[in-house]
Amino acid sequence: MLSLARRFVTPLYRASFLVAALESGVLRQLADGARDLDDLADGLGIAGDRQLLRAWLDLGVRFGELRFADDRYRLGSRRAKALAEPRNDSVAAALEEVVRFHVPALLTAPAMVRSGARLTMAEQDGSIIARSSRIVQPFLEEAVDRVVPRLGPVRLLEIGCGSGVYVRYAASLNPELTAVAVDYQAEVAAEAAADMARWGLRDRVQVIQADARDLAFADLFDLATMHNDIYYFERHERTALLAHVRSMLKPGGRLLLTTACKGGNLGTEVLGLWFEFADFGGPLPDSAELAQQLMDAGFTDVEVRRLIPGEQFCSFVGRNPTSLPDAEERTS
Numbered sequence: 037m038l039s040l041a042r043r044f045v046t047p048l049y050r051a052s053f054l055v056a057a058l059e060s061g062v063l064r065q066l067a068d069g070a071r072d073l074d075d076l077a078d079g080l081g082i083a084g085d086r087q088l089l090r091a092w093l094d095l096g097v098r099f100g101e102l103r104f105a106d107d108r109y110r111l112g113s114r115r116a117k118a119l120a121e122p123r124n125d126s127v128a129a130a131l132e133e134v135v136r137f138h139v140p141a142l143l144t145a146p147a148m149v150r151s152g153a154r155l156t157m158a159e160q161d162g163s164i165i166a167r168s169s170r171i172v173q174p175f176l177e178e179a180v181d182r183v184v185p186r187l188g189p190v191r192l193l194e195i196g197c198g199s200g201v202y203v204r205y206a207a208s209l210n211p212e213l214t215a216v217a218v219d220y221q222a223e224v225a226a227e228a229a230a231d232m233a234r235w236g237l238r239d240r241v242q243v244i245q246a247d248a249r250d251l252a253f254a255d256l257f258d259l260a261t262m263h264n265d266i267y268y269f270e271r272h273e274r275t276a277l278l279a280h281v282r283s284m285l286k287p288g289g290r291l292l293l294t295t296a297c298k299g300g301n302l303g304t305e306v307l308g309l310w311f312e313f314a315d316f317g318g319p320l321p322d323s324a325e326l327a328q329q330l331m332d333a334g335f336t337d338v339e340v341r342r343l344i345p346g347e348q349f350c351s352f353v354g355r356n357p358t359s360l361p362d363a364e365e366r367t368s
């Protein structure tokens with residue numbers, strides 16, 4: 037029993053404590069220096085019984101995540117110190133995602149199979165996901181590097197823009213690039229729009245809240261991008277969605293799609309389970325199947341590339357043909 041506690045239970049307790057400390061803002065407060073109970077309670081807006089907060093903080097000390105000396109709490113572990121740093125925000129958000137969404141999916145899967153209940157988009161906190169998706173940012177930027185022309189006007193359509201960081205990156209590569217960034221979740225689109233303004237891109241990037249399946253534009257795009265969102269669509273509807281995206285591209289325009297695929301690390305496999313149980317999405321794609329779906333959607337020159345060594349995290353690039361296949365090809 038003791039070894040079970042040490043090997044399995046304590047890490048679970050620590051992770052849960054750290055997520056609560058992150059989300060409540062306690063880690064950030066302590067990153068600025070040691071605080072006594074009253075300071076921390078004031079920071080959390082707690083007016084009532086502060087001793088309950090002490091009970092929780094003291095367990096954080098027992099887990100080794102905090103330290104307590106001279107009547108003040110401070111960050112204890114290297115982990116807690118690292119998570120409190122703003123530059124590690126995507127790692128902090130990934131831990132939040134694991135505890136808030138992955139663990140409940142594992143816990144409730146058998147009951148959901150029995151009852152037929154499914155997870156909904158409302159159960160996912162869009163801003164945690166937008167932040168945690170940035171954990172793969174350096175690898176995705178390499179993929180964006182390969183498709184954005186550096187000269188001349190470029191019209192980009194990004195579907196499921198999340199935090200909008202990849203649109204910002206594309207815009208940094210070409211000063212004449214303009215974009216439409218779309219996200220289905222209203223709060224995510226609102227945050228992305230605010231960020232575009234903060235980044236000085238309000239005139240170049242229009243952010244809209246919409247379902248990708250309903251998009252229609254008067255003008256066509258040179259490039260479409262979809263990062264970390266193909267599994268928000270059911271497997272059987274992906275070809276139609278990709279064909280719809282292709283219909284919004286100019287002849288010769290390209291799609292860059294990046295995604296975790298089946299068979300990767302445990303974190304992405306549990307993410308895949310979450311989406312299998314969602315009432316709107318589907319499993320992580322199999323890379324060969326997704327490449328075929330791109331071709332079935334009419335893309336040519338489909339290229340698949342592994343973005344993270346040793347991982348099943350891939351980019352898919354396809355081109356909208358410049359002309360229709362000739363009659364012979366179409367009928368054969």
Ligand SMILES: C[S@@+](CC[C@H](N)C(=O)[O-])C[C@H]1O[C@@H](n2cnc3c(N)ncnc32)[C@H](O)[C@@H]1O
Binds near residue numbers: 219
């Ligand atoms: C995992 S996040 C990825 C965000 C961003 N692309 C990134 O990589 O950081 C997926 C995003 O796709 C958006 N999304 C899901 N279904 C969508 C749909 N049908 N139309 C437009 N956006 C959608 C979600 O709201 C979410 O913000």
